[in-house]
Structure formats: C-alpha cells, structure tokens
Amino acid sequence: MVTLAERLDEMTRPGELYEKLEDGAVRCYACAHRCLIKPGRRGICQVRFNADGELRVPWGYVAALQVDPIEKKPFSHVLPGADALTFGMLGCDFHCSYCQNWLTSQTLRDPQAGIDPDYILRITPEKLVEYALRNGAQAVVSSYNEPLITSEWAVDVFRLAKLRGLLCAYVSNGNATPEVLDYLRPYVDAYKVDLKTMQDRQYRKLGGVLQHVLDTIRRAHDMGFWVEVVTLVVPGFNDSPEELWEAARFLASVSPDIPWHVTAFHPDYKMTDPPPTSARTLLQAAEIGQEAGLHFVYAGNLPGRVGSLEDTRCPQCGETVVARRGYIVTDYRLTAEGNCPRCGTHIPGIWHTDPQQVRLHGWGYPRPVR
Template sequence: MAALQEVIDQLTAPGELFTREEDQRVRCTACAHRCLLKPGQRGICRVRYNQDGELRVPFGYVLSAQVDPIEKKPFAHLLPGSDALTFGMVGCNFHCDFCQNWVSAQALREPSARIGAEHLQRVTPRQLVNFALRSGAQAVVSSYNEPLITSEWAAAIFKEAHQAGLKTAYVSNGFATPEVLAYLQPHLDAYKIDLKCMREDGYRELGGHLQDVLDTIRGALDLGLWVEVVTLVIPGFNDSSEELWELSRFLVSVSKDIPWHVTAFHPDYQRLETESTPAATLQRAAEIGEEAGLRYVYAGNLPGRVGPLENTYCPHCRARLITRRGYTVQEYHITAAGTCPQCGAPIPGVWTDKPEQVRLGGWGLPRRAQF
C-alpha cells in the first residue's frame, strides 16, 4: 500500500480547487469536507495533499477504463441504448461499509484490495477520448472511485470529450461544494448522485453529512445539469417506509422529473451479514416514490423481477416509451424532439436526435481500455 501511495503521489498536478490560507496552508474545495491542509498533510480522501504550500491532485492515470452501456451507471434518461467510456482512479472521501466499488475506492485504506502500482495506467485525456471514439461510445463518465476528489483530471478529459462531440457525466456520492459544481458545470452534462439515506446519523456513519448531498442535488439541477438519483436500498439501513417517503418527498420538492433509481444491495466489502434486497422491497420503494409524485421511478439490479419498473412511460398518457431488461433497451419510441409520439408531451432527459439508430437488444461484453 505504501508503494501504491508513493506512485499515486507522483501522478499528480497542481490543483485548482482550493483557497490559500496563512502559514502555507491550503483549504481544498473539491468536496464538502473542505480539508484544511498544512504542508505535508493529505486530505480525508488521501489523494489530495499539500506539498510545500501547493495543493497536489491526481492526474494522468486511470486504474480502470472500459466501455459498457450507459444503463449500467445507471442513467435512464441519458442517451438510452448508447455506450459510455467509464474511467476511474483511486480513493474516496467516504468509507461506506457496503461499497460495491471498494477495491478501487478504498485501495489506500484496505490492503485486502490488492491494488498495486502496476495496475495503474498512465494516459492522457486525448488517449481516453480517442479510445471512446474508436469504441463508438457517445459519453465519457467518471466513476468507480469518487470523482469529486479527482475533478481537475475529469475536467481535462471532459474538455476533450466535448470537443469531440461526446456527452460527459459523473457517478458520485454528491458530497460536493458550490465551488466544485461551478468548476465542473462548463464541462459536465449529467450528474448521477447516490442519495444513501435521509438520516444525518446514517451519513456520519459513512463519513459525510446529509445536507451537503441534498444541497448538491438542488445545486446541480440549478446549474442546468441533467440529474438522476440512485438509492441502494439496504435491509435494516434505509429500507423503512418512513425513510423512503421522506426521501421521495424531498426529490419531489426539487423536481418531479428527477429519475429515481432504487437498486438492490448484495453483501459486499464489510457488510456481509446483511441479506440481499428482495424484489418486493424495491417494488415497495418504487410505489412510494410514485405515490409521492415522482414521474420516473426505476428499479434496478434485478432484471425481469420488478415488473414494469425497468421501463419508461409517458407521465401524461402512460404510453410505454422505452422497454428495458437489465442494461438492454428492447424498444425505443421517444421522438427526435424528445417527446412522446402518442400525445406529444415533452419527456425530460438527454435524448438522441436519431432515434432510429438506438441500439436494441444485446450489447456484448465490456471493452477494457489498455494504454
């Protein structure tokens, strides 16, 4: 682990998301921890650190990068049926005991992750974007670890992606600051945010604060980003009807058009004694979301077991617009103008202007990038 930390510290660049304080200290503004760092000190994320009064941040590498369906992120209203090049680095500003990407997110805290310096691939933004173009991807997504803590690197990639005509997205815990949202906004199209629970004590257990995540959902939407929200429904942690009602009502207060994904937990990382989420629990959560007034509620991770909750319907005439099974789009009927073909109602989202080219059916195996 020491060797991995040493190599990651070398793969850095001067940061942009910080303020200078007295005595060569810097305050990082990439996430809501707002770590105040003395020279030689590193942030809670362990990848942003103060070197002689300069904030150094991760840059110039990926731990993993692969092309797979946009539905896997999950996004339901961002170019359905398309592929995304998804890349990730190392580190996280949370320490969730149920993390399903813990090998990359917690690699600097967990020797059992067995990630070595040899697993890192040095790469440029242009190389990543070129791979996306060669692979036919329509979007570039920062995920796997927490993207907020590597935002300077993501912004460099997203600038290249936009120039190449690709969409860009974050898959994030949403523990952001207004500063990082404003920094990303010119280069970011969509933001998928994990809303893990509606209790402050639950967020403290994970290493954050609830209000900062709620503020991020509102702030990202106010900045014009396309926002979708995911809740991993965990038995005994956040699956009570009372909490799901509170969560749904909050989303409705922001926008009834935010797609809400309720996804199934499976035992992982340090939470191995908790049972997997039953399909009935996801269906109950979705019913609560719909009754609260959300227009687009999806249940994921259990393909074929949640009835119509994988599909997209027009909230006005109830026409079925997109039929899905798992990560596969089976039918697509949204018009090039982004409307329902039956009643003409606009459907919020980021849609293709060439619906006849939407891929239907199987998508093959993920394509891993090598540089």
C-alpha cells in the same frame, strides 16, 4: 519496490480547487469536507495532498477503464442504448461499509484495499477520448472512485471529449461544494447522485453529512445539470417506509421529473449481514416514489423481476417510450424532440436526435477498450 502511494504521488499536478492559507496550509474544496491540509499532510480522500504549500491532485492515469452501457451508471434518461467509456482513478472521501468498489475507493485508507502499482495505466486525456471514439462510445463517464476528488483530471478529459461531440457525466456520492459544481458545469452534462439514506446519523457512519448531499441534488438541478438519483435499498439500514417516503418527497420537492432509481443491495465489503434486497421491497419503494409524485421511478439490479419498472413511461398517457431489460434497451419510441409518440408530452432528459440510430440491444457486461 515503489509503493502505491509513491506511484500515485508521481502522477499528480497542481490543483485548482483550493485556496492557500497561512503557514503553508491549504483549504481544499473539491468536496464538502473542505479539508484543511498542512504541508506534508493529505486530505480525507488520501489522494489530494499538500506539497510545500501547493495542493497536488491526481492526474494522468486510470485504475479502471472499460466500455459499458450507459444504463449501468445508471442513467435512464441519457442516450438510452448508448455505450459509455467509463474511467476511474483511486480514492474516495467516504468509507461506505458496503462499497462494491472498495479495492479502489479505499486505497491508502484501508490496509486491505489497494492494487498493484504496476496495474495503474498512465494515460493522457487525448488517448482517453481517442479510445471512446474508436469504441463507438457516445459518452465519457467518471466513475468507480469518487469523481469529485479527481475533478481537475476529469475536466481535462471532458474538455477534449466535448469538442469531439461526446456527452460527459459524473457518477458521484454528491458530497459536492458550490465551487466544484461551478467548476464542472461547463463540461458535465449529466450528474448521478447516490442518496444513501435520509438519516444524518447513518450518513456520518459512511463519512458524510446528509445535508451536503441534499444541497448538491438541489443545486445541481437548479444549475442545469441533468440529475438522476440512486438509492441503494439496504435491509435494516434505509428500507423503512418512513425513510423512503422522506427521500421521495424531498426529490419531488426539487422536481417531480428527477428520475429516482431504487436498486437492490447485495452483501459486500464490510456489510455482509443484511440479506440481498428482495424484488418485493423494491416494488414497495418504487410505489412510494410514485405516490410521492415522482414521474419516473426505476427499480434496478433485478432484471426481469420488477415488471415495468425498468421502462420509461410517459407520465401523461402511460405509453412505454423506452423499454429495457437490465442494461439492454429493447424498444425506443421517443421522437427526435424527446416527446411521447402517442400524446406528444415532452419527456425530460437527454435524448437521441436521430431515433433511427438507437441501438436496440446492449452489451450487458463491460468490455475492455480497444
């Protein structure tokens, strides 16, 4: 019987995000770990490996593929109400103890993780883009696993998607390098980063380094990606007012226009002791973000329980320009130029050029592609 590792290794191609070193070793720079990989060995992600001095990288398959609202990513300033074709592969360069996608992200690392090799769908970039268009999607998003470690595949998909007028986005842990951001910039419009904690000690428990993520947020913004940031607020892990203030101040120092999503935790994977995040905690976190000077702060995962913090409001006059409940857009009032209809203030983001075509409803739940 073919193992999952054997099946994955079949679905690879030569990488582009690496350099060759002496004695057949390679240095991968798809993520900030910059793994030194000797022949026959794998990187931290387990899915990029050295075969006789050549870095092999994932290509030509998906382990998850579905159409769902772009609000679920979450993006609140990117084509509200649009559907996105979201695809994912396997593997991750982090090992977060509360990962909701651990069965796919921790493949080949955790013996409890992984999926049946026959579940993996071999597919081409052309077919993925065809699915997106057939299902009425306006965006194609790489998510579910960490997209940085499968960037060569994503770029091949996005290159075709952009030719067909689709927006392209990453949902990432932000453990990037300058090289991979340069590689992605011609193809990726929007980049969502998880800012998990402001404590480097806690980040290292998850497999990362705080400064690498902070550098990614600043660099991606400066390079012109549309950046939104999510902090999953975990009781006892990163929910102190002091830490939330530190995160909010950092984001405001990059740009007060970066949307900050503070979202509710629920027990999962190896982190089952903390209780679910309360609406009160999210409201307090959002208030901190606003007081720190951020113009757009959202509270997520608790639809209907966080007041107006699901909506986009004009920072100048307070007008609600996009109203939401969960993943559903209930009202869209921005002009074709992305301006507030009341005072004319421009709201930063990637907006619909024809507001009359905005769908004022959402699926709310993923649906399979057709």
